[in-house]
Amino acid sequence: MSSRARALTICAALVLALLLTAALAPLPYSLAYPGPTANVLGDNKGKPVITISGADTRRTSGQLRMTAIVATGPDAPVHLPDLVRGWFRADEAVMPSESVYPVGDNTEEVARHNAAEMKESQDAAVGAALGQLHRSARDVEVTLRLADIGGPSAGMMFALGIIDKLDGDGSGGELTGGRTIAGTGTIETDGSVGPVGGVPLKMRAAHRDGARLFLVPKAECSQAVAExxxxxxxxxVTTLKGALDALKALKSGGSVPSC
Structure with a gap:
């Protein structure tokens, strides 16, 4: 073998080794998929999601479905072939790990963080809903239970569920009009609705579970329309009041905003 042939062989071997290393090395990304949805007006694992005492509640026939994504954990390695596959699939998304798991280096830490965020979101949802209805938390006690799902993105749907249980559309009917409506968005006690991550995957989860109407934070409209x-x-939606107005207009045949 000539010296040139040996040099080419060595270079080819080095390139192959680099490619193999790149393919096998864990990367700082997570793969996300459409996750579960849950009707906040119904039961979850045999227990009501919303329990209210101190006030009369209404029967509901429609559904308000919160949505979620599932993702590979911070301690689950993701490699280059996984990312390439995820980039070309509509039912997967490649997301930086820090955007999916901003806190925690392992599954247990992430679960604790998500549970804490869910609790804060639920407290804000109760405050926003009762504030919208001009009711006092001293008189009306609301308990929210939703197992196995964490994070703050169900806040708006919790607030809408509480309002539908207590007041419906405000004129004797239920807020949903008997429809299956899904959505996502954080909530603050003043009723402002904030953006969340994973909207395309959450829409797919909602569509899979029967929803054809999706409430989306307005800041994420362009991405939602595209996918x-x-x-x-x-x-x-930008506020809880805006979401309520849109659902009431949907029932009455009025003008409903769209992305």
Whole structure:
């Protein structure tokens, strides 16, 4: 073998070794998928999601479904072939690990963080809903239970569920009009609705579970429009009052905002 041939062989071997190293090295990304949805007006694992005492509640026939994503954990390695596959699939998303898990280096730490965020979100949802209805937390006690799902992104749907249970559409009917409505968005006690991550995957989860109406934070409309499932209607939201007004207009045949 000539010296040139040996040099080419060595270079090829080095390139192959680098490619193999790149393919096998763990990367700072997570793969996310459409996760579970849950009807906040119904039961979860045999227990009501919303329990209210100190006030009369209404029967509901429609559904308000919160949505979630699932993702590979911070201690689960993701490699280059996984990312390449995820980039080309509509039912997967490649996301930086720090955007999915901003706190925690392992599954247990992440679970504790998500549970704490869920509790804060639930407290804010109760405050926002009772504030919208001009009711006092001293008189009305609201308990929220939703097992195995964490994070703050169900806040708006919790608040809407509480309002539907207590007041419906405010004129004797239920807020949903008997429809299955899904959505996502954080909530503050003043009723402001904030953006969340993973909207395209959450829309797919909602579509899979029967929803054709999706409440989405207005700041994420452009991404939602670009990737919405066929037949899904998007309603932009910036406040809890805006979401209520849109749902009431949907029932009455009035003007409903759209992305």
């Amino acid at each position: 919405r499932p066929r037949g899904m209607r998007l309603i932009p």
